[in-house]
Amino acid sequence: MRSLPLGFPKLLVSTMAAGDVSPYVNDGDVTIMYSVVDIAGLNDILRPILANAAGAAAGMAREYLRRSSVEDAPSTPAARQKRIAITMFGVTTPAVSHARALLEAYPCTPYTFHATGAGGRAMERLISEGFFDGVLDLTTTELADLHVGGMLSAGADRLTAASHKKIPQVVSLGALDMVNFGPKDSVPEKFKGRRLVEHNPSITLMRTSRDECVLIGQDIANKLKEADPLKTEIWIPQAGLSTLDVEGAPLRDQEADEALTQSIVDGLKGSSVRVVVRQNDINDHEFVADMVERLLLMMELAPEEQ
Template sequence: MADQTLNIIAVGTLDTKLAEYLYLRSQILEVNPSINVILIDTGRSETHHEAITISQPEVYRRSGDSRSLQSLPRGEVIKTMIKGAKSVIHDILNKGDLHGVVALGGSGGTSIAAAAMRWLPLTLPKLIVSTVASGDTSSYIAESDITMMYSVVDISGLNDVLRDVIGNAAAAVAGMAQRYASRHTAGLAGIGSDTKKRCIAITMFGVTTPSVTVARRRLEAMGFEVYVFHATGAGGRAMERLLSEGRLNGVLDLTTTELADELVGGVFSAGEGRLTTAAKTGVPQIVSVGALDMVNFGPKDTVPEKFRDRKLFEHNPSVTLMRTAPEECEELGRRLASRLLSNCINPDGTEVWLPLRGISAIAVEGQAYYDRKADDALFNAIRQGLNGSSIVVKEVDTDINDPAFAEGVARRLAELIKE
């Protein structure tokens, strides 16, 4: 490991931030002089310096755009340089031995760097020092594992504060790259890893946690490695991404609540790709209806006016829930069945389990969201949608958090994986 060269990409708009990037480079080399810093220029105009590894004209050429950058509006320049940067970084990644990516930027530079980083493999270190890191960064990070560090001051001229922030970032990315390389080397050597261990995803919400906990422990006892995804939109997308990368052997999709937010307009939608990737790839899966009794909004005063007379439940000061109505539940059942049917290449490896006595902790009899009519609409739409298909619909006379339900889905998923 001591003889291995670490390769870290630093990608940014060097026509406006050359001095800051050169300082970042110097600080990385101060941490570890053997690191190879690959400096990529994504600026609007060409910048000349011996430390630049891949020039702006080369990045621009790789975008495939023949228009003059100088004549384009700022938004188009950003889109063009994103294409070029992704192409360049893709080639470096494919050659092997990439150990980290780091960037500095305002909103434009952050947009370019984040777009170039998002598609990179999960757990490969990705760090952005940004002026926008203290706000809502979901549009930059999406379902990736980008780390963002607030720059405190603008990245416009070096000063004591920015030097310290950049120094911290340099030490962080160098350390992460070292750790990443160590894990990768150990994995190739078969050290400290069980190559036979299979991985399972489970989706969870607070109101399905008891069931997920029982199922997780049962699957871990069977020798599986379990990844639990919080169904907050990004969680669902992250799971779908891991499925597309071939890193999961099975899915226990207990909590499909993101479909409700997608339908009604809540804050935790995972988009139209949710509930499709396991079906498309043939990965064994058990799907349930956890937390489809609710749509998520922010603080109570942010709930849209048209929903103010609906059944609302203040989960905490930051999250307000709205009970899904029967007609919404009917449409959710249709969508769930349709996405499975239209995408499933392995229907024998897919089952839908319906907990007839309650689909969340607050939807059982005596709780705030108990609604037999709404649940029946959901169940009937799923039954009808999957009727005549090879996808099994199993009805269980318990609520979703009953330990018997959790044990049952865990055991059955293990059987489907073995089959």
């Protein structure tokens, strides 16, 4: 079911829908309905649930047919707007909001992916399928969860698709100052002495250490050093990787951030990939504007005529 195209109707009725459904959904747009009772013979609980599921599937199918008919109708050919993938987390939202505002002046459509693991996987998949023309990868936080053991990892293929497809990408280090866990009592015992911030009752953030940042930086460098240097840049904000990593914020750790920077710089020595180190934080408007400008230049996009 996940292999079907995005937008194609998909509905699954299962007793597993009330638990962790990530293995069934992964990076697809699968709709899941809880059956309440097991699907083993009809009864007065299951019948209306299955009827609702059939109605939902029929409604989605009708809408898919209508949409397909409109898209297939003859029309005057028009130039397709360029598509740009952007990654975001709550703590990098100001950066992404500013980037989207700047892109409004250009013939492109931005698609924002929440860097929750599934978001990163979905983006990488769509890049691999040729959907996107450029990537503003502001928020690479999923790599921290990959290497430290957090719950929002996007897997080992994160930050690989754009290089393989050779499309323009401007990468930054948004929210690599944190690893995501569930409620505070779910944080593994080995991390209990670390710096923790309760984002909300369901999410606990842990500051990445110096050694962890070195490991993450090595992974980023290894993944980018084989990329097309004419279409790849990495921008490093020295004054903070998120709203929680600026001066005076609870996750600020300049030593760890500098170790991350040095690891990336060292790992990219000998390659021609451009590394830009700036004394801004990730959400600084000037920093974001300059990243957007570089991506637009690599994509050869000019502002739309008014």
